[in-house]
Amino acid sequence: TKSGNNAADSLGIQSSGKIIVVGDDAIEGGNAKFSVMRLNPDGSVDSTFGSSGSTVLAVGDGSSGDAFSLVVDSSDRIWVVSSSATGGDFDFSIVRLQPDGAIDPSFGDAGVKLVDVGGSGTDDFAYAASLDSLGRVVLAGTSDDGSGGFDFSVCRLLESGALDTTFGTGGKALLPVAGDLDYGLALAIDVAGNILVSGSTFNGSSFDFSIIRL
Numbered sequence: 001t002k003s004g005n006n007a008a009d010s011l012g013i014q015s016s017g018k019i020i021v022v023g024d025d026a027i028e029g030g031n032a033k034f035s036v037m038r039l040n041p042d043g044s045v046d047s048t049f050g051s052s053g054s055t056v057l058a059v060g061d062g063s064s065g066d067a068f069s070l071v072v073d074s075s076d077r078i079w080v081v082s083s084s085a086t087g088g089d090f091d092f093s094i095v096r097l098q099p100d101g102a103i104d105p106s107f108g109d110a111g112v113k114l115v116d117v118g119g120s121g122t123d124d125f126a127y128a129a130s131l132d133s134l135g136r137v138v139l140a141g142t143s144d145d146g147s148g149g150f151d152f153s154v155c156r157l158l159e160s161g162a163l164d165t166t167f168g169t170g171g172k173a174l175l176p177v178a179g180d181l182d183y184g185l186a187l188a189i190d191v192a193g194n195i196l197v198s199g200s201t202f203n204g205s206s207f208d209f210s211i212i213r214l
Contacts, residue, residue, distance in 0.1 A: 012072035014099065017041040018049075022070045022080050033058045034067035034082055036097060050101030057103075059084040059093045059112055068127045071137070077104060081129040081139055084114065091116045092126040092139050092155060108161030115163070117153045117172045118143035124153060128187045128197075135159040140187040140197045149180035152197050152212060154187070177201045177210045 008023035019039040035056045038049035045053035057067075059082060067082040076099035084093040092115040096107035103111035117124040122144035129139045136156055143153035152175035156167040163171030176182060181202035188196045194213050201210035 009067060010069045012070050012078070014038075014072055014076045016076075018046055019043075020070060020072060020078055022067045024066055034080070036067075036070070036078060036080055036101065038101065048100065055097060055101040055103075057095055059095060059114070066125075069129050071129050071131055073131055073135075075099070079129060079131070079137055081126050083123075083125040083141070086114060086116075089116075089121055089144075090123040090125060092124050092141060092153075094126070094129065094137065094139060094157070094161075096161070106160070108157075113157060113161040115139070115155045115157075115172065117141075117155055118146065118151075118174060122146050127185050130187055130189045132189050132193055136164055138187060138189065138195055140184050140195075142183045142185075142199070143174055145174070145176070145180075149182075151176045151182050152184035152199060152210075154184070154195065154197060154214065173214070175212055175214075177212065179203060181207075182210065 008021050010022050012020045021037045033056050035054050037054040038046040040046050047053050069081040071079040078097040080095045082093045083090045094113050096104040098104050124143045126139045126141040138156050140154045142150045145151050155172045156164040158164050165171050179202045183199045184197045185199040196213050198211040200207040
């Protein structure tokens, strides 16, 4: 544990059996950060990872961010998915770390990719991610539709971090389900490469399970 308020939101396992945990870090200087920690299989902190066992990340403008998901790939690289403030709104964000916790500069913009799914002035919150069989990473979440509601939202990135323009519109898709309040919270990719996004949708009086297949 670290001083201040911390919350772990997701975890993954590397091929060595070491445990990767990601979550929100204590607010430092008024700014919220998120951190990635590695534990040995026995639960002790792995001091060889990052800085004494953890890597602290401030993405976007650094003022606010929440990490909700991570993926460990076949090369033991760590993909950390979050939503980050970008000077007026929130965007999807993803950071790729090398197996030892160092930021991977070959990905995106010096290891970081920000995606404005809904457009300028709207908020995008990424809650889940998965890698497909071609090494592309798919992010799913919820985006402000610009009129007071929310839609499912998805984007797909190439391994380099560039948007995959063969997907949706310029690599992004906004997906209204059945009402004004549609919250995408989880995703899976099946053996045929179909993307399934699930969450909740307001039916006018209560929320229902909802799922879309792409």
